[in-house]
Every structure is written in structure tokens, then in C-alpha cells.
Amino acid sequence: MDKQAKDQEDEQKKMEDIDRKKNKSREGRKSGLDFRKYTQQIWLAGLGAFSRAEEEGNKLFDSLVKVGEELESKTAEIADQTVEKVSEKAKESVTDTKDKVEKLIDHSVNHSLNRIGLVTVKDIQHLENLILQLHSKVDFLVEENKFLKEQIVKK
Numbered sequence: 001m002d003k004q005a006k007d008q009e010d011e012q013k014k015m016e017d018i019d020r021k022k023n024k025s026r027e028g029r030k031s032g033l034d035f036r037k038y039t040q041q042i043w044l045a046g047l048g049a050f051s052r053a054e055e056e057g058n059k060l061f062d063s064l065v066k067v068g069e070e071l072e073s074k075t076a077e078i079a080d081q082t083v084e085k086v087s088e089k090a091k092e093s094v095t096d097t098k099d100k101v102e103k104l105i106d107h108s109v110n111h112s113l114n115r116i117g118l119v120t121v122k123d124i125q126h127l128e129n130l131i132l133q134l135h136s137k138v139d140f141l142v143e144e145n146k147f148l149k150e151q152i153v154k155k
Contacts, residue, residue, distance in 0.1 A: 110120045
């Protein structure tokens with residue numbers, strides 16, 4: 001029986017070796033399957049990240065465009081206001097300068113005409129005012145004269 005027990009023991013060792021090899025093979029297959037599954041998950045996670053980045057990127061891009069449009073609108077408005085203010089100040093300055101130059105020219109021309117002895121527009125206006133005053137006085141005197149004549153005739 002020794003031999004038979006030994007054979008049985010050898011047989012059992014062989015079976016255990018076969019079982020170990022099968023288990024290792026299964027573990028190898030299982031770890032290979034796990035590795036494929038893991039790489040597939042990594043791939044899917046990458047695709048998900050890319051998709052999310054694209055969505056968020058588009059949202060961010062649209063948001064930045066909107067902010068840029070608002071900023072451009074405000075900037076254009078401020079620029080228009082500034083141009084308008086500068087334009088108004090320039091017009092005022094030109095008008096003031098023009099008025100000063102006109103006064104200087106009028107004064108110089110009037111002074112020159114007076115030295116020569118020619119009549120100026122001011123002189124003519126002054127004479128015109130005097131004539132109007134005289135005309136009013138004459139009209140008053142004519143009316144007064146009529147009134148006095150009527151008084152004399154009534155007596």
C-alpha cells in the first residue's frame with residue numbers, strides 16, 4: 001500500500017498543480033479582462049472630459065463674446081461722448097476767437113475810417129436814431145399845434 005498511497009499522493013499533487021495552473025490562467029485572464037475594462041473606462045473618461053471641455057469651452061467662449069460686445073458698446077458710447085464734448089469745446093473756442101477777431105477788425109476799421117473822416121455804420125445808426133427821435137418830437141408838436149388851434153377856434 002505504500003506504493004498505492006504514494007501513487008495516490010503523486011496523483012493528488014499533479015491534480016493540485018493542474019488546479020494551480022488553471023487558477024493562475026484564470027487569474028491571468030481575469031487580470032487581462034480587468035486591464036481591458038480599465039483601459040476602456042480610461043478611454044470613456046477621456047471622451048467624457050473632452051466632451052465636457054468642449055461644452056464648457058463653447059459656453060465660456062460665448063460668455064466672453066457677450067462680455068466683449070458689452071465692453072465695446074460701453075467703450076464706443078464713452079468715446080462718442082468724449083468726441084462730442086471735445087467738439088463742443090472746440091466750437092466754443094472757435095466762436096470766441098472769431099468774435100474777438102471780428103471786434104479787433106471792427107475797431108481797427110472804424111478807427112481808420114474816423115482818421116480818414118469817413119462815416120461808419122455806427123455813425124449812420126446814431127444818425128438814424130437821432131432822426132427817429134426828431135420825427136417823434138415833430139409828430140408830438142404837430143398834434144400839440146392842432147390841439148391849440150382847436151382851443152383857439154372854440155373861444
